[in-house]
Amino acid sequence: xxxxxxxxxIEIEKSKTxxxxxxxxxxxxxxxxxxxxxxxxxxxGKTLLAMQFLVNGALLENEPGVFVALEESNEELKxxxxxxxxxxxxxIDRGLLTLLNVGIKQDFLDEPEKTDMGSWFIRLADAIASIxxxxxxxxxxxxxxxxxxxxxxxxxxLRGLFHWLKELDLTVVCTAESGIDTLTQxxxxxxxxxxxxxxxxxxxxxxxxRRLRIIKYRGAGHPSDEFPFVIDNRGITLIPITSxxxxxxxxxxxxxxxxxxxxxxxQNKGYSRGSSVLISGTxxxxxxxxxxxxxxxxxxxGERCAYFGFEESAAQTIHNMKSIGLDLQxxxxxxxxxxxxxxxxxxxxxxHLLTMYRVIEEFQPAVVIVDPMPTLTDVGSAQQAKSVITRxxxxxxxxAITTMFTDLTREEKTGVPTEEEIPxxxxxxxxxxxxxVDDERYHTLLIFKSRGIAHSNRVCKFLLTDNGIRLKPLARxxxxxxx
Numbered sequence: 463x464x465x466x467x468x469x470x471x472i473e474i475e476k477s478k479t480x481x482x483x484x485x486x487x488x489x490x491x492x493x494x495x496x497x498x499x500x501x502x503x504x505x506x507g508k509t510l511l512a513m514q515f516l517v518n519g520a521l522l523e524n525e526p527g528v529f530v531a532l533e534e535s536n537e538e539l540k541x542x543x544x545x546x547x548x549x550x551x552x553x554i555d556r557g558l559l560t561l562l563n564v565g566i567k568q569d570f571l572d573e574p575e576k577t578d579m580g581s582w583f584i585r586l587a588d589a590i591a592s593i594x595x596x597x598x599x600x601x602x603x604x605x606x607x608x609x610x611x612x613x614x615x616x617x618x619x620l621r622g623l624f625h626w627l628k629e630l631d632l633t634v635v636c637t638a639e640s641g642i643d644t645l646t647q648x649x650x651x652x653x654x655x656x657x658x659x660x661x662x663x664x665x666x667x668x669x670x671x672r673r674l675r676i677i678k679y680r681g682a683g684h685p686s687d688e689f690p691f692v693i694d695n696r697g698i699t700l701i702p703i704t705s706x707x708x709x710x711x712x713x714x715x716x717x718x719x720x721x722x723x724x725x726x727x728x729q730n731k732g733y734s735r736g737s738s739v740l741i742s743g744t745x746x747x748x749x750x751x752x753x754x755x756x757x758x759x760x761x762x763x764g765e766r767c768a769y770f771g772f773e774e775s776a777a778q779t780i781h782n783m784k785s786i787g788l789d790l791q792x793x794x795x796x797x798x799x800x801x802x803x804x805x806x807x808x809x810x811x812x813x814h815l816l817t818m819y820r821v822i823e824e825f826q827p828a829v830v831i832v833d834p835m836p837t838l839t840d841v842g843s844a845q846q847a848k849s850v851i852t853r854x855x856x857x858x859x860x861x862a863i864t865t866m867f868t869d870l871t872r873e874e875k876t877g878v879p880t881e882e883e884i885p886x887x888x889x890x891x892x893x894x895x896x897x898x899v900d901d902e903r904y905h906t907l908l909i910f911k912s913r914g915i916a917h918s919n920r921v922c923k924f925l926l927t928d929n930g931i932r933l934k935p936l937a938r939x940x941x942x943x944x945x
Contacts, residue, residue, distance in 0.1 A: 473681075474493055474682055476489070476491040476493060477492050477519065478522065480514065480519070480522045480523075482698075483699060483700025487684070487689060488676065488682075489682060492635065493681065495632065496633065496656035497634040498633075498635045498658070499646070499651050499655035499658045500637045500659045500661060501646050501652065501659070502637075502640055502662060502663065503662065504639075506662055506672060507661055507672060508638075508661060509534075509602075509637060510697060512599035512600075512601050513543060513548070513599065516528075517548055521553075525597050525633075526559065526560075526593040526596060527558070528560045528589045528590055529559065529599050530598065530600040531563045531564070532602055532603075532606055533602055535563055536561040540561075545695075546695050546697055547695060547696070560595070582606075595632065596633065597634075598627055598632050598634050599637075600637070602638060602639060603620075603636040603638055604638050616650055620654045652677070656681075657678065657679045659674060659676055660676075661673070661674055672691050672692065673690055673691070674690075674700060675687070675688045691812070692816050694813075712736065712737075713736045713862050715734070716731035716733065717735050717864065719759065720756045720758055720930075723922070723933035727917060727918035727920075727922070728890075728918075729915050729917065731915060733756075733890055734913075735828075735864055736861075738858070738864075738888050739889065740868075741894065742871050742894065743895065744870070744896050745870065747894035747895070748905060748924070748926055749868040751786055752866075753769070753831045754790065755788070755930060756829065756831075757769065757829060758790070766798050766800075766825060766826060766828055767793070767800075767827050767829040768799075768800050768822060768829070769799065770818060771801065772804065776801035785928075786926050786928065786931065787929045788930070800825055822858070822861070827863060829863065829865075830858055830866070831866050832867045833868040835851065835867040835868060851867070888911075889914070890912040891909070891910040891911050891912075893909075905923070906924065920935070922934065922936060923935070
């Protein structure tokens with residue numbers, strides 16, 4: 463007999479976590495009136511995720527919560543979370559949060575045989591009722607059942623706890639420590655929980671990274687990939703992933719490049735607003751000068767620009783650009799230009815990406831510059847760097863922000879100059895090259911491509927002058943000599 467499938471899939475109810483990125487990949491949050499297990503190694507952010515779930519639920523969803531602390535005192539929790547701007551005492555005073563500390567040292571370690579689980583359940587029930595809680599977090603659940611040595615009994619106790627909390631119409635998050643060959647130390651909790659999230663904290667080549675993976679989610683589809691996240695003064699933030707549907711649309715508007723001759727080569731229009739531009743060239747070819755010429759033109763139109771540099775300080779950059787007649791300080795003082803410079807080796811790729819996101823969201827620039835792009839591979843693989851750049855391009859295109867990257871050409875030849883194969887993602891690609899003829903050394907410019915617009919295919923000679931960048935036709939005899 464054939465099985466008939468209902469074409470209408472009913473998605474389970476979900477509780478929003480309020481954690482940037484997590485609600486996105488879970489399709490709306492954690493299972494409502496269900497139990498979620500968060501497992502991971504030391505320093506991965508288990509306690510923080512559980513607390514953010516409660517705090518955000520209270521503030522954003524008006525759902526009070528109870529935090530059961532099995533290893534930290536209430537004062538320690540208040541002090542630790544105050545360091546990232548979370549005022550637990552304020553939430554407690556408003557009846558949105560209760561901290562339930564079970565006195566772990568006395569009750570469980572000193573006299574484990576006298577532990578009264580019944581009294582603990584009564585205390586928890588009272589705490590839930592006192593604020594009409596809708597959410598509960600238990601940190602760390604391993605400790606609660608550490609005196610139980612029989613797996614069958616442990617499974618029954620866990621199932622009973624989760625069932626009881628669900629019957630009270632509560633959404634539960636519990637944390638657990640990683641085991642050696644199992645997800646948790648007892649290898650039992652993951653089978654009973656409705657949703658299982660694994661956090662991982664690792665150090666590779668002296669750079670730390672954190673990853674999150676959804677292992678299971680009953681009643682809902684979920685991605686199985688690892689997602690990077692960072693912990694800073696705003697708590698946990700998952701790096702936003704790229705849009706599956708590539709929904710960004712061209713603006714139909716064009717903006718000047720800042721170089722009149724280059725505009726002419728681009729059908730007298732310039733760059734398409736919201737597009738991505740790549741400037742490739744050898745060292746000293748003038749890539750950074752091209753970017754700041756574009757920035758200067760944008761600022762003169764009253765548009766905001768954000769520059770992310772990884773090789774020179776902001777002060778040094780401002781000083782250098784004076785040599786081609788660009789006064790960047792005036793735009794900084796007028797609030798039209800922000801220069802963000804740092805060594806790429808100071809943080810991992812995801813931290814740099816998150817910094818860019820936050821600057822862009824707060825400053826709302828019309829133009830963003832990343833200079834230079836190849837340094838990203840210094841703190842990550844070529845694949846990781848491409849992933850970061852792809853996500854950044856998608857993020858900026860969705861906001862119609864024009865983006866310019868610079869790239870170091872590693873070989874004196876026409877071809878893809880980057881190991882990351884980024885040019886396939888770029889809308890307009892300019893190549894700067896160095897030539898020597900007789901006793902003269904000069905640079906040339908070639909437009910490799912410019913999507914959606916007719917463009918010149920001629921090679922031009924360009925000069926860095928006291929009054930900016932100038933392009934000139936390449937003399938025929940010079941071209942012949944250089945072949």
